[in-house]
Amino acid sequence: MAVFQSDVEVYDYIGEFISSVKDDPAIGPKIRQAGIIIRFVYREPQSQITIDARNPAPEGHFYTVYYGDSAVEPDLVMSMSADTAHSFWLGKVNLMAALTRGQIVAKGPVATALKLLPVIQPTYAMYPKFLKEHGREELVKFG
Amino acid sequence: MLPEYFEFFVPARIAAGRGMSGSLGPEMEKLGVRRAFVVTDQVLMQLGLVQKVLDGLAGSAVEVAGIFDEVRPNSEVGLVEKGPGDLPELARVAGADVLVAIGGGSNIDTAKGMNIILSEGGHLLDYEGFGVITRPLKPLVAIPTTAGTGSEVTQFAVIKHEAIHTKLSFSSPYLAPNLAILDPELTVNLPPKLTASTGMDALTHAVETYVSTSWNPIADGLALEAIRIIGANLVEATTNGGNLEARYQMLVASTMAGMAFSSGMVGCVHAMAHAAGGLFDVPHGIANSILLPYGMEYNLEARPEKFREIARALGNDVEDQDPKAGGWTAIEAVFDLAERCGLPRALSEAGVPEEGLPTMAEAAMVDGAIFTNPRPAEYDEILAVLKKAY
Numbered sequence: 275m276a277v278f279q280s281d282v283e284v285y286d287y288i289g290e291f292i293s294s295v296k297d298d299p300a301i302g303p304k305i306r307q308a309g310i311i312i313r314f315v316y317r318e319p320q321s322q323i324t325i326d327a328r329n330p331a332p333e334g335h336f337y338t339v340y341y342g343d344s345a346v347e348p349d350l351v352m353s354m355s356a357d358t359a360h361s362f363w364l365g366k367v368n369l370m371a372a373l374t375r376g377q378i379v380a381k382g383p384v385a386t387a388l389k390l391l392p393v394i395q396p397t398y399a400m401y402p403k404f405l406k407e408h409g410r411e412e413l414v415k416f417g
Numbered sequence: 418m419l420p421e422y423f424e425f426f427v428p429a430r431i432a433a434g435r436g437m438s439g440s441l442g443p444e445m446e447k448l449g450v451r452r453a454f455v456v457t458d459q460v461l462m463q464l465g466l467v468q469k470v471l472d473g474l475a476g477s478a479v480e481v482a483g484i485f486d487e488v489r490p491n492s493e494v495g496l497v498e499k500g501p502g503d504l505p506e507l508a509r510v511a512g513a514d515v516l517v518a519i520g521g522g523s524n525i526d527t528a529k530g531m532n533i534i535l536s537e538g539g540h541l542l543d544y545e546g547f548g549v550i551t552r553p554l555k556p557l558v559a560i561p562t563t564a565g566t567g568s569e570v571t572q573f574a575v576i577k578h579e580a581i582h583t584k585l586s587f588s589s590p591y592l593a594p595n596l597a598i599l600d601p602e603l604t605v606n607l608p609p610k611l612t613a614s615t616g617m618d619a620l621t622h623a624v625e626t627y628v629s630t631s632w633n634p635i636a637d638g639l640a641l642e643a644i645r646i647i648g649a650n651l652v653e654a655t656t657n658g659g660n661l662e663a664r665y666q667m668l669v670a671s672t673m674a675g676m677a678f679s680s681g682m683v684g685c686v687h688a689m690a691h692a693a694g695g696l697f698d699v700p701h702g703i704a705n706s707i708l709l710p711y712g713m714e715y716n717l718e719a720r721p722e723k724f725r726e727i728a729r730a731l732g733n734d735v736e737d738q739d740p741k742a743g744g745w746t747a748i749e750a751v752f753d754l755a756e757r758c759g760l761p762r763a764l765s766e767a768g769v770p771e772e773g774l775p776t777m778a779e780a781a782m783v784d785g786a787i788f789t790n791p792r793p794a795e796y797d798e799i800l801a802v803l804k805k806a807y
């Protein structure tokens with residue numbers, strides 16, 4: 275059974291978690307510095323989240339997050355199951371191994387994603403806390 | 418302890434032997450192909466090597482549909498897509514059902530890029546990344562004339578995007594050649610410096626994959642044997658280029674190292690060498706040769722036992738040495754090997770300006786190769802390695 279039962283759940287948990295970091299003073303500026311647009315295309319359930327760290331972001335935010343279709347043209351598209359995405363944010367996915375295994379397909383300059391890995395590393399500890407705060411602690415064991 | 422997961426994949430059939438290219442026709446017939454489009458360069462045309470290879474088609478059912486002989490030292494997007502009038506289209510119009518790459522890594526990577534467009538259509542940039550190509554392409558035959566890149570067996574292609582001064586990476590199992598012909602007679606004309614630097618490139622593949630975080634036991638076996646062969650033959654191949662046995666050994670070792678790093682990946686030496694090439698046009702083999710001992714020194718604490726094994730493979734007696742001391746023996750042996758081959762020993766000798774080192778370190782930090790380095794690397798540490806190598 276998939277971790278998330280609908281695209282709304284993907285947006286409520288993965289999407290809102292990514293959004294929660296967009297004003298983080300330690301991580302946000304580093305993502306902004308990358309200056310890229312990454313689109314995550316998920317399956318099971320089908321959903322899509324785009325991080326825009328290139329175009330101007332709203333006041334107080336370092337980047338913009340879009341759910342579903344968006345007009346911005348991504349530099350990099352990363353496709354995976356929503357389960358893999360959930361495991362990724364729990365810090366349980368080795369990106370290079372996942373790329374090799376085909377669990378994640380990266381279309382575009384992969385180095386830009388790799389560049390962000392050390393930047394987002396602190397968020398792996400934040401995601402379980404986020405799920406707990408939002409009443410979904412049980413999802414942590416599905417990583 | 419074995420890795421939790423590893424994958425080892427080498428689809429290329431390898432046919433090796435002195436004069437092997439003379440059997441090109443029968444070997445290609447086994448692929449069921451009939452019309453070959455050749456991708457090569459002017460130098461090899463003028464040396465008569467391309468004709469020598471194509472003579473191997475005589476009496477077979479395979480004929481030459483066309484030849485593109487203008488590949489330049491760095492494979493480029495514009496060249497792959499257009500060439501002199503839409504290169505993949507030329508092959509398509511010629512009715513080619515197989516591509517034959519003759520040459521070094523640039524020629525083979527150009528053919529890989531061209532194969533993507535010829536088979537799938539569209540633009541090369543549409544396929545940049547990992548796993549984007551999801552079905553078999555047209556057959557590709559690779560015939561290396563250098564012993565270094567390993568591209569004849571890898572699933573990778575690196576192609577420069579001239580407009581943005583960036584090297585694009587393509588990775589897919591379907592990019593790998595179907596057949597690799599290893600014929601040492603095609604490498605005897607390689608000048609000493611190129612023999613040495615491409616050989617050091619192969620050694621760097623083997624050393625870095627052997628200690629990488631993506632190591633696996635199959636790659637380890639190939640890498641260690643490649644190190645042993647290179648250690649025993651590189652100086653002879655460089656200083657006595659006519660020695661066909663040494664040439665043959667180097668060609669096989671380079672292919673073995675390519676097979677190894679196709680799954681085991683590389684590390685910080687390649688990350689820094691890519692930066693040196695992209696920013697200051699330092700030839701890849703030269704950059705690897707200079708940086709390898711310094712990268713080994715940086716990584717020594719992460720894999721001391723494995724570095725001691727490298728020392729052993731390079732012909733040193735390390736029985737009485739602890740792993741770290743054995744690792745140092747390996748570093749000294751690599752340094753010595755490059756010196757005996759007459760290669761430059763410092764970045765300052767290779768045209769890198771000292772003020773360019775911070776930019777190089779920045780570029781290395783975002784190079785894909787650094788993410789499988791056995792010791793997590795910080796910017797300051799990479800800069801320190803570069804300064805040491807300067």
